[in-house]
Amino acid sequence: xDYVIVIVLVxxxxxxxxxxxxxxxxxxxxxxxxxxxxxxxxxxxIEAARDAKYRELRDAELDHQTGKLSxxxxxxxxxxxxxxxxxxxxxxxxxxxxxxE
Amino acid sequence: MGxxxxxxxxLDLAVCIYGVVASIYGxxxxxxxxxxxxxxxxxxxxxxxxxxxxxxxxxxxxxxFSFKVVADTSxxxxxxxxxxxxxxxxxxxxxxxxxxxxxxxxxLVLFVTRxxxxxxxxYATAVLLGMAGFFAALASFxxxxxxxxxxxxxxxxGAGLDPLLMHPSMMFHPPMLYSGYxxxxxxxxxxxxxxxxxxxxxxxxxxxxxxxxxxxxxLGVGIILGARWSYTELGWGGYWGWDAVENAALMPxxxxxxxxxxxxxxEKRGMLKVWNVSLVLTAGTLAIFGTFLVRSGVLDSIHAxxxxxxxxPFVILLGIMFFGSIGLVLWxxxxxxxxxxxxxxxxxxxxxxxxxxxxxxxxxxxxxxxLFPLISEAITGTKVxxxxxxxxxxxxxxxxxxxxxxxxxxxxxxxxxxxxxxxxHFVFPVSFGLLVTLLLILFTDADRKPFALVxxxxxxxxxxxxxxxxxxxxxxRRAMTRDFWPVAFVALIRRNRRRYGGYIAHLGLAVLMIGVxxxxxxxxxxxxxxxxxxxxxxxxxxxxxxxxxxxxTSEKISFGAVIDxxxxxxxxxxxxxxQGFYPSTNTAQDGIIGRFFDSANADSTxxxxxxxxxDIWTVAAANLQPLLPLINKGNKLFADDYNATLxxxxxxxxxxxxxxxxxxxxxxxxxxxxxxxxxxxxNQYTKHAYPIQFLLIISPLVSWLWVxxxxxxxxxxxxxWPAPLAIxxxxxxxxxxxxxxxxx
Numbered sequence: 001x002d003y004v005i006v007i008v009l010v011x012x013x014x015x016x017x018x019x020x021x022x023x024x025x026x027x028x029x030x031x032x033x034x035x036x037x038x039x040x041x042x043x044x045x046i047e048a049a050r051d052a053k054y055r056e057l058r059d060a061e062l063d064h065q066t067g068k069l070s071x072x073x074x075x076x077x078x079x080x081x082x083x084x085x086x087x088x089x090x091x092x093x094x095x096x097x098x099x100x101e
Numbered sequence: 102m103g104x105x106x107x108x109x110x111x112l113d114l115a116v117c118i119y120g121v122v123a124s125i126y127g128x129x130x131x132x133x134x135x136x137x138x139x140x141x142x143x144x145x146x147x148x149x150x151x152x153x154x155x156x157x158x159x160x161x162x163x164x165x166f167s168f169k170v171v172a173d174t175s176x177x178x179x180x181x182x183x184x185x186x187x188x189x190x191x192x193x194x195x196x197x198x199x200x201x202x203x204x205x206x207x208x209l210v211l212f213v214t215r216x217x218x219x220x221x222x223x224y225a226t227a228v229l230l231g232m233a234g235f236f237a238a239l240a241s242f243x244x245x246x247x248x249x250x251x252x253x254x255x256x257x258x259g260a261g262l263d264p265l266l267m268h269p270s271m272m273f274h275p276p277m278l279y280s281g282y283x284x285x286x287x288x289x290x291x292x293x294x295x296x297x298x299x300x301x302x303x304x305x306x307x308x309x310x311x312x313x314x315x316x317x318x319x320l321g322v323g324i325i326l327g328a329r330w331s332y333t334e335l336g337w338g339g340y341w342g343w344d345a346v347e348n349a350a351l352m353p354x355x356x357x358x359x360x361x362x363x364x365x366x367x368e369k370r371g372m373l374k375v376w377n378v379s380l381v382l383t384a385g386t387l388a389i390f391g392t393f394l395v396r397s398g399v400l401d402s403i404h405a406x407x408x409x410x411x412x413x414p415f416v417i418l419l420g421i422m423f424f425g426s427i428g429l430v431l432w433x434x435x436x437x438x439x440x441x442x443x444x445x446x447x448x449x450x451x452x453x454x455x456x457x458x459x460x461x462x463x464x465x466x467x468x469x470x471x472l473f474p475l476i477s478e479a480i481t482g483t484k485v486x487x488x489x490x491x492x493x494x495x496x497x498x499x500x501x502x503x504x505x506x507x508x509x510x511x512x513x514x515x516x517x518x519x520x521x522x523x524x525x526h527f528v529f530p531v532s533f534g535l536l537v538t539l540l541l542i543l544f545t546d547a548d549r550k551p552f553a554l555v556x557x558x559x560x561x562x563x564x565x566x567x568x569x570x571x572x573x574x575x576x577x578r579r580a581m582t583r584d585f586w587p588v589a590f591v592a593l594i595r596r597n598r599r600r601y602g603g604y605i606a607h608l609g610l611a612v613l614m615i616g617v618x619x620x621x622x623x624x625x626x627x628x629x630x631x632x633x634x635x636x637x638x639x640x641x642x643x644x645x646x647x648x649x650x651x652x653x654t655s656e657k658i659s660f661g662a663v664i665d666x667x668x669x670x671x672x673x674x675x676x677x678x679x680q681g682f683y684p685s686t687n688t689a690q691d692g693i694i695g696r697f698f699d700s701a702n703a704d705s706t707x708x709x710x711x712x713x714x715x716d717i718w719t720v721a722a723a724n725l726q727p728l729l730p731l732i733n734k735g736n737k738l739f740a741d742d743y744n745a746t747l748x749x750x751x752x753x754x755x756x757x758x759x760x761x762x763x764x765x766x767x768x769x770x771x772x773x774x775x776x777x778x779x780x781x782x783x784n785q786y787t788k789h790a791y792p793i794q795f796l797l798i799i800s801p802l803v804s805w806l807w808v809x810x811x812x813x814x815x816x817x818x819x820x821x822w823p824a825p826l827a828i829x830x831x832x833x834x835x836x837x838x839x840x841x842x843x844x845x
Contacts, residue, residue, distance in 0.1 A: 002105040009109065009152070013116060013145045017123070020137035044217065045302040052303060052368045056515070059369075062597065063514040065577035066570070068526065070519055077516055 043095050046088055053085040102156055103168060106247030109153040110240055113200060116146045117234030121227045128223035128298070136223045140211045143226060146233060147204035154201045157188050157246055167255045169248045170194055176259040178656050178684075183267050189275045190266050192396060192411070193246035196239050198276065199392075203233045203283040206312070210287050214308050221305050224294035225287075232286055232389075235418055243411055260686045264657075264704035270330040274323055278350060281320025282388040285353055287312040288360070289385025292378050296429040301374060301436050306364045313361050313381070314821040318814060320354045325810040336705040336720045338626060338798045340806065341617075343492045348471045349391030352464045356384035359460040362453050369515065370450065374437040375430065376457070382426040387464070389419055399475060445517040452510040459503050466495040497552050501559050504614055507607045508563035511570050529569055534562030553622035560611040560618075567608045574601070594819065602820030606813050613809025619802035620716075626798040632790045640799040642717065643667045649793070650679065651786045657681040658697055658783050660723035662793055664708060673717065676708030680723040692736030693743065697779050698725055711804055718798040724791045728782055735778050742771065 060081060064074040120142025127135030157168075161184045166172040174194075175187045188194035207229040214222055240246060288309045295305045327347065328340040341347060360380040366373050393399075397412035430437070443450050469476075470491050477485040512526040538558035541547040547554045571590070574597070578589040594601040625640035636645040643666065650661040661679025665672065685691050685699040708719040725732075746769070750762045766772065 002102070002108070005105055006108045006112075009112060009149065013112065013149070016145050017116070017119065017138050017141045020134040020141065023134065045300070045304055048302065048304045048307055049371075052307075056369050059515060059600070062574070062577070062600070065580075066573040068512065068514040068518065068522060070522055073514075073517060073519060073522075 043092065046091050046095065050085060050088040050092065053081060053088060057081050057085065102160060102165070103247045103249035106153055106156045107241075107245065109149050109156070110197075110237060110245065110247065113146055113149050113153070113237040114234055114241055116142050116149065117230045117237055120146070120230040121234065124223040124226040124230070128220070128227075133219075136219075136226075139223060139226050139230070140215065143204060143207050143211055143230060146230070147201075147208040150197070150201040150204045153247075154188070154197055157194060157197060158185065161185070161187050164259070166257070166259050167249045167252065168246075169250060170246050172250070172256050172259045174260070174262055176261040176686075179262050179267070180656075182272065183262055186266075186272045186275075187262050188246070189279075190262055190271070191246070193240065193244040193248070195275065195279070196236055196244055197246050199279050199283065200233055200236045200240060202276070202279050203229070203236065203286060206280070206284050206287060206315075207233065207290075210291075210309065210312055218291070218294075218300075218305060218308055220298040220300050221291055221294035224297045225290040228290035228293045229286060232290075232418075235414070239411060239414060243414070256686075258686065261683055261702075264681060264683050264702060265334060267704065268330050268334045270326045270334075274326040274330060277319050277323030277326060279323075281316050281318075281323050281350075281354070282392060284312050284316035284319060285357060285385055285388040287316070288357075288381045289388075292381045292385075293426075293429065296378065296433050299433065299436060301378075301433060303364075303368045303371070306367060306377065310361070310364060311821050311823070313357055313364075314817060316384075317354065317357045317361055318817040318821065320350060320357070321810070321817070322814055324350050324354060325807070325814075329807065332803070333707055333709065334704065336707065336796070338624075338718050338720070338796060338800070340620075340803075343470075343489045345471050346391070346395050348467050349387075349394045352467055352471075353384045353387040353391060355460045355464050355467075356380055356387055359457040360384060363457050366450050366453055370441045372439045372441050372443070372450070373454070374439060375434070378430060378437065379426075380457075380461075382422075382430070383464075386419065386422045386426065389415070389422060393419060447513065447518045447520075447523065449510055449513045449515045452506055452513055456503065456506040456510065459499050459506065463496060463499050463503075466499070467492065470495075497556075500614065501552070501556055504556065504559040504563050504611060507610055508559070508566040511604055511607065512566050526566075526569070530562045530565035533565035534558045537561035547623075550622040553618040556614055556618040560615045563607060563611040567604045567611070570604055571601070595824070598822055598824055599820050602816050602818070602822075604816070605819060606816030609809045609811070609813030609816055611809070612805050612812055616802045616805030616807075616809055620800045620806065624798060624800045626796065626800075628794065628796055630792050630794045632792045634790070637795075637797065639797050641668055642673060642799055644719070644795070644797050646793070646795070649787050649791070650677070651783045652679075653780050653783050657683045658779070659706075660725070660783070660786050661706075662708075662721045662795070664719055664795075666710070666717055674710035676710060676717065676719050678708035678719050678721045679706050680704070680721065681706065682723075692732070693739040693775060694735035694778060694782065695732050698728065698732055698782075700725070713804055714801060716798075716800045716803040718800060720796050722794045723786075724793050725786075727789065727791050728785060731782050731785065735782065739771075739775055739778070746771070 057078065060069065060074060060077050063069045064071075064078075069077065120139045123135045123142060124139030127133065127137075127139055157170075159165075160168045160171050161175050162181070164171070164175065164177050164184075170188070170191050170193045174191045175184055179187070189198045207226075211222065211226060211229075218225075288306075291305045291309045295301050324347070327350070331342065332338075332340040357380075360377065363373050363377055363380060367377050393412070393415035397415055399412060443454070445451065470487055473487050473491070474484045477483060508530060512530070513523070535558065538554060538561070541554060541557055547557065571593075574593045575586060575590045578584065578593045579586065582589060582592070584592060594605075627637065627639045629637040629644075631637060631644075631646040633646055633648050636643050638644070645665040645667065647663040647665050650659070650663060652659045652661075659679040659681045661677055664676045664678065666674045666676060681704050682698055682700070683702045683704075685696045685702045687699075688696050691699050703723075705720050705722075708717075710717040743766070746765050747762060750758050750765060753761050
């Protein structure tokens, strides 16, 4: 009985780990040069930085609302953060256009 | 079933090796099919390990003593609950538990990130499988939980579980610790992946942050459960002894605490990349170092598995992790350069950095003092053991600074803070901290322990700062929504889980540290030998030994004492403490009767009256000395009777001897008389006023420690719990639209 179970398990493992290798390769997943055609690492990095920037904007707003930042400091930090966020959005747009080409 | 388990372990190892090769090949050739195959190897490993663990659990539940590990750590008399937990009481079973938990957590993180981190994940997969493979190899070749004996050699009864491990905490303590350790491997593996791939942004941190928090939470809960076990089971009245294995769990916990704070600086400002990578690599290495201490037997500890041959493989793994980590960080040092600098020393970033330095300093101190016995042995040839006094002069001041920083940090904004704002925020918490300190000096004797007094002040400051932050945040929310206070408070936490979950954790830290400072500085304890009817005083409480007790069950014999505690003539508590004697399997040495009274096979049940302000803690060591003549007499009588029956049986053919012996002994009511003799001897204990040695303790605010730990864990859970998707989207969209307006 033990041998039967072991054989079933071995077959199950082989089926599980080999299934990606048995699938026909996805032309959208890998480009001609072998690099992934999906969103590039740079795009994902900038997207993460953009989301972090939004969170930073929200934190600054909460700090201002709870009195930790004066109006003047908040204005300065908020405008700096928004400028940085805009720059990130522009870079994302540029990458989108580049990847579309 | 043993062969099935062994085959699965070998299959585990094969899957690990395959997965490492497939992942690295996929990463180097950009073949996503191979990368996916490597990831699926982790899923397969998890499924196989769960099956293997189930096989082991079934062997314990069925009392299958053909499994060596079941025969060594279980018996038919232990409750089912403890049979389920017995697998991780042994080196072999705990290695399998490690592989199982590691593969489950690894599967989870790789499933969550299956469409992201495409350049990092394959290397992380290889690291995770490499580490799981290491443990699977140990379980296969060095400490196999599926080793069996031949049917002829299979004992009819097991040696039983160590009585000290028969405690409810043991159901959860080891799995929690191992979950913490194995979860710590996840940010470690992704950091290695980020370093190899060169993708050193914040993405890997964002995707593994919850796993780092999970490691922090599980390891923290495991440490506290261990402390609770020590307090209620070990019979010395303490919860933390600066034991090597306790320290081995605390060090990675402190390191990951530093990490989950400092990654916020990298996420927000792109700073401290080298620092964060170094922290997480050190935490991962320390987790394995802790495992090495538990399993190698190089240091003495009640928590360790004792001497083993696993030390050398662990030293090799630690060497690879340590030097590999240093090599990778040096290789990528240019890419790890910071993008920004700290704007001001009066900023939350600066406070986080300072807090990180304090945590790392604590780890440094604990590490060297823990290793001191090994260092002294290497230099002088003598292992010099060190205890709590070696740690406290360094750790206590650092802990006070840490508590102060935990209060200061939340009150300072990111990037910069002005002096006028600081003044406005600090007035209430500082005043509250000073007021509490002053009141303690005036109305208590707390000033005789200056460090404890300062800790009370610092923790009060921290509590006030968190309360103020909650109040201000809720006020700000109410100003926008006009909600009722409780609604606004809950909404504030729901919308800012990370921030306010962290504040709640800080609150828990304050409560916990008050408990630690009070109970360790103002504890009153006394050893006393009393006969029934005698009394002794501890810190104004009169402990009166009322009467002895003796209870005989099939599982154990418990000898106890009833103690009446009074203060100023009024009863405070009526406590019962006992020592349970579990039958030993060594009949040849202990005797047929003596095996039921073996003090090496005993545990203690404390008498505890826990309250919000103080615990009354008692334990009694059963005095069996007066019973020894009776026990010895019983041993002789029953051995003579047994030998006489055996002599008759030996005349029969060999194949009939065993059955005939059992049959004759049963027919002559041998076992009935033996049990009656044991019962009679136990009853003598209550009929005579034998003197008993007691340890009696009055310990203030111990409950605060457990309550603080619960608050700390709740804070961690809130910070870890993902915000509902709708809230996240709404929140991001507000800022997206604001920024978008500016672009247009």
